[in-house]
Amino acid sequence: MRLEILDAAWEVAGEVGIGGVTLGAVAARVGMQAPSLYTHFPSKNAIYDAMFGQAWARAVAAMPTPEELPEHPRERLRAVARWFFDFSVADLARFQLMNQRAIPDFTPSEEAYAPSLQCWRALVEVMAGIGVQDPADVDLYAALVGGLIDSQLANDPGGDRYARLLDRAVHMYADDVGLPATGEERP
């Protein structure tokens, strides 16, 4: 039942924006009255909290495993970037909840924040596996991909103006951190 409510909440968020979600709209979508939601969630922010945790948990679940990723460092990097780009661009409301401070007075609980950290650690691990150890390098990579996602959502929603730049951005980054070019062996 909690899951049905959350599904409804995502649908509402997709239509009116993450900040436009109201208990009435969510309840109506599951065939309830608004107060009935309080049987399942103690507050509206608790719903946001569950959504936040769910979003990052889904990211973790959908993230390609090391075995699924290409062997070559650049291809590996590119696959991770492409996956996160597609995942993020697929749902603006979700992206805003996950990565922007869209809801005033909402701070994710430690429990909901856990999968977010898990996702970050998985990224750090992948990058360490191809020789990118410096935390600053990981930060730059994440900011680069995040910037493309942001631009895509804000300036060309539904298009591919920035999606087309992703592969090139990854190569630019790979050159900078000194990853071997495709076809070359690792140093």
Next chain:
Amino acid sequence: MRLEILDAAWEVAGEVGIGGVTLGAVAARVGMQAPSLYTHFPSKNAIYDAMFGQAWARAVAAMPTPEELPEHPRERLRAVARWFFDFSVADLARFQLMNQRAIPDFTPSEEAYAPSLQCWRALVEVMAGIGVQDPADVDLYAALVGGLIDSQLANDPGGDRYARLLDRAVHMYADDVGLPATGEERP
């Protein structure tokens, strides 16, 4: 009087977030009652619209002129990036209004949008002046800088975790588009 109201609105936005601005809070700050604001603005969204235009107009006004920028292409690029980074990071609420879809049901009017276009055209001109002509190159540059700004505001507000990466990011980009190196090599 309109300007005083807008100043107050920026103050409120700085404290409660751009989405948390209420007419009551704005009015109180200028020593008015909420309905009195309707003498100066026809609606709340009209205030947002004026703020949007004001924010971009200030960006245009604060943007360094071509004469103020360094001669060398890389330094020129770096100066522009640093300027926009500092300008954006200085005010989260302003950045959210300018660059994110933070207010549902708000779309900037054509008039308010004009200085935004002006700012973009100025960037295009600067980049054309150093030989970066391809629109895709400009998009990548803007997304790169924007990603660092976003990350700074979202993940390390008040810090410099991503500000420290800016110069390096510019060099990475400059290498990619083939700008000549400065006399001094980066580490």
Next chain:
DNA sequence: GTCTATAGTTTGATAGAC
């Protein structure tokens, strides 16, 4: 668990006196 009823608040906006 879900409902009705309702409290209590906040909000954007309007009308009309001064």
Next chain:
DNA sequence: GTCTATCAAACTATAGAC
């Protein structure tokens, strides 16, 4: 131009019947 008074609506949340 500013005020008071007020509207109409929306919202979160609680209480208590069934």
